[in-house]
Amino acid sequence: MGRKADALQQKSPAEFFADNRNIAGFDNPGKCLYTTVRELVENSLDAAEDAGKLPEIDITIEEISQKRLNSIRGISNHDRLDEELYQDHETDEAKKKRLAKEAKELEKLEKAMTKKGEGTAAVDAKRKEIEARRAAAASKATKTFYKITVKDNGTGMPHEDIPGLLGRVLSSTKYGVKQTRGKFGLGAKMALIWSKLSTGLPIEVWSACRKQAFVSYYKLDIDIHKNEPNIHAVRQDANLNHWQGSELSVTILGSWQYYRAKVIRYLRMIAVITPYAQFRFAYRAEDERNSVHFCFVRRTDKMPAPPTETQHHPASVDLELVKRLLAATKAPTLRAFLTREFCNISDVYARRLISEMQAGVDAGTSPRAVSASQATRLHQILHEAKFADPSGSHLSPAGEYNLRLGITKELHPDMVATYQGDARVLDGHAFVVEAAVSVGGRDIKPGINVNRFANRIPLLFEGGSDVITRTAAKRINWASYKINQATDRVGVFVSIVSTKIPYKGAGKEYISDDMEALVGAVKQAIMHCCLQLKSKIARKLVAREQQARRRNLARHVPDAAAAVFRVLRAMADDDEDEDGAMRPPGPKRARLVAAEDLLAPVRRGEVVEATLARKLTEHVERIDTDMGLEYQMQLGAAAGARVAAYLMPRLPQHGYGPPLASAACILRLLQAE
Numbered sequence: 001m002g003r004k005a006d007a008l009q010q011k012s013p014a015e016f017f018a019d020n021r022n023i024a025g026f027d028n029p030g031k032c033l034y035t036t037v038r039e040l041v042e043n044s045l046d047a048a049e050d051a052g053k054l055p056e057i058d059i060t061i062e063e064i065s066q067k068r069l070n071s072i073r074g075i076s077n078h079d080r081l082d083e084e085l086y087q088d089h090e091t092d093e094a095k096k097k098r099l100a101k102e103a104k105e106l107e108k109l110e111k112a113m114t115k116k117g118e119g120t121a122a123v124d125a126k127r128k129e130i131e132a133r134r135a136a137a138a139s140k141a142t143k144t145f146y147k148i149t150v151k152d153n154g155t156g157m158p159h160e161d162i163p164g165l166l167g168r169v170l171s172s173t174k175y176g177v178k179q180t181r182g183k184f185g186l187g188a189k190m191a192l193i194w195s196k197l198s199t200g201l202p203i204e205v206w207s208a209c210r211k212q213a214f215v216s217y218y219k220l221d222i223d224i225h226k227n228e229p230n231i232h233a234v235r236q237d238a239n240l241n242h243w244q245g246s247e248l249s250v251t252i253l254g255s256w257q258y259y260r261a262k263v264i265r266y267l268r269m270i271a272v273i274t275p276y277a278q279f280r281f282a283y284r285a286e287d288e289r290n291s292v293h294f295c296f297v298r299r300t301d302k303m304p305a306p307p308t309e310t311q312h313h314p315a316s317v318d319l320e321l322v323k324r325l326l327a328a329t330k331a332p333t334l335r336a337f338l339t340r341e342f343c344n345i346s347d348v349y350a351r352r353l354i355s356e357m358q359a360g361v362d363a364g365t366s367p368r369a370v371s372a373s374q375a376t377r378l379h380q381i382l383h384e385a386k387f388a389d390p391s392g393s394h395l396s397p398a399g400e401y402n403l404r405l406g407i408t409k410e411l412h413p414d415m416v417a418t419y420q421g422d423a424r425v426l427d428g429h430a431f432v433v434e435a436a437v438s439v440g441g442r443d444i445k446p447g448i449n450v451n452r453f454a455n456r457i458p459l460l461f462e463g464g465s466d467v468i469t470r471t472a473a474k475r476i477n478w479a480s481y482k483i484n485q486a487t488d489r490v491g492v493f494v495s496i497v498s499t500k501i502p503y504k505g506a507g508k509e510y511i512s513d514d515m516e517a518l519v520g521a522v523k524q525a526i527m528h529c530c531l532q533l534k535s536k537i538a539r540k541l542v543a544r545e546q547q548a549r550r551r552n553l554a555r556h557v558p559d560a561a562a563a564v565f566r567v568l569r570a571m572a573d574d575d576e577d578e579d580g581a582m583r584p585p586g587p588k589r590a591r592l593v594a595a596e597d598l599l600a601p602v603r604r605g606e607v608v609e610a611t612l613a614r615k616l617t618e619h620v621e622r623i624d625t626d627m628g629l630e631y632q633m634q635l636g637a638a639a640g641a642r643v644a645a646y647l648m649p650r651l652p653q654h655g656y657g658p659p660l661a662s663a664a665c666i667l668r669l670l671q672a673e
């Protein structure tokens, strides 16, 4: 008899996430490759920062063909017996049609090129495109697998905790109220689940904690049904090099071809937000010619102060959490419970809250003796009473210095402005928004290019719905900052850090746009950067106009000099009679008295056309410099282009004279107040 359709069933968390992989960013093979790299790299960064070390992270993706995977798994490779069974099989008819179509495409292009008299580069490009199309069609049927290995110099994992941490979905050391990249206890396990589903190969782990005499080695996978680790091999090897850190290696089905650009962009962006980390990346293809390796070099030793764990803010707790905290606390009394488990509750305030509860408890009541209804009342009072906002001192933003450095090192922009906002609060969790806006630079398209970061990880997907993208696109009047949002190459970098980032979904791909406090903070941060850029851009525009004007005037100098010289020459000739003697001045010539001084040198050959051209050029340049200086003076005084420098007068009688002006700057000494 078949099972009733609506019979009660239960799923383990591992089963749930195996069935709904897209929730965690494991949508298709390409995305799985990207998310696996991302999850492992973020764990490594968290671990290195936790250990207080400048992160050193090695990432390797090794291409493994189906054939090689089969031999790793001990499955023999089979030759095809029935070609027609396979997805990549092409009937003779279809093949004929395709070849004819391709030949036609090439012929058409060749004809067009010969007509234009151009070379064969475009034809070669087309030929390559056809070959790539064919290879892509073939690779749809022949799957490619990848061994992803990430090694770090982080805290390492205690030997006996490794199976639980990596083989049980929803297990983490990061569930506390602390700013960390990881939060859900899911990422590494999703990679493991995907490897189990796609290749069946277990994960391999090497790890050593500080001063540990051995290196732990585990080969494990996950029992998806039970949500339990399944250990294939375990041992402890001597730690001869005193190594500290972790190395995880997982083999999955993926698609480098389609997600190559995303993986590289991710690494580039993570290098921007963590310029104090070093990332070495290698892609090892089966065909060595397709291998890639590069390194994002560390640019600073200045690591942001590490985030610290804080207590729950009273406004952030739900009823279940209140009950859980009451059950788990070591505090002997309700008063101590409130002051220890929550931030911003002083001893006096705790007593006042307990009296206000009017629920048959007092300051000395044991938390374990608090009944369900008393806990409900406590939860109610915590949400009704006033509390100071969390300070944000436990957070660790990248810092304007790091942000600027990261952007400068990776993108080389023409100008960049940064800003870090004050801590604000969302649902009882403090958050800080920092931003940078750059103009120009390497590999930047015209328009507004938004780069999003949350708890110092880049977010590359679902940008359209994200608070940062939408704010940059809709809530900033770029033109008012002299930025042309269609043609200028603008980079917008916004980083949000918090003990709880309000991600939409466990894939940590975007932050929704419906939280007023967040929208306000993001908008303010971007606007602050734009304001700093505005005066720089205005100065640049003026300089550009000046240059154009100078170029325009200079273009006319030869013609003007020739024309003026012709007139002078004619006047000089006119003044002499046939014998070379001077004629008396007539009324017509009286009007040109200003030119009279020049006639004699012209006659003597001391002033020639080139002399006039040189003088005109000098004049154009002088006028231009004067105007530029005058503008800089006005701008300096009005728009804050001044830089304060403090000089001690040598003696009291040394005064502060008029400004010293040069073509490059104006130096004006002012008496400090």
Ligand SMILES: Nc1ncnc2c1ncn2[C@@H]1O[C@H](COP(=O)(O)OP(=O)(O)OP(=O)(O)O)[C@@H](O)[C@H]1O
Pocket (backbone or CB within 6 Å): 039, 043, 044, 047, 152, 154, 155, 156, 157, 165, 166, 171, 172, 173, 174, 181, 182, 183, 184, 185, 186, 187, 188, 189, 245, 246, 247
């Ligand atoms: N490279 C590593 N070094 C040290 N500990 C690690 C490393 N990788 C994973 N861990 C430990 O394993 C735990 C589980 O990692 P996992 O990626 O599954 O979840 P998470 O990082 O806690 O959260 P999220 O799912 O949000 O990424 C981590 O909390 C951490 O304690």
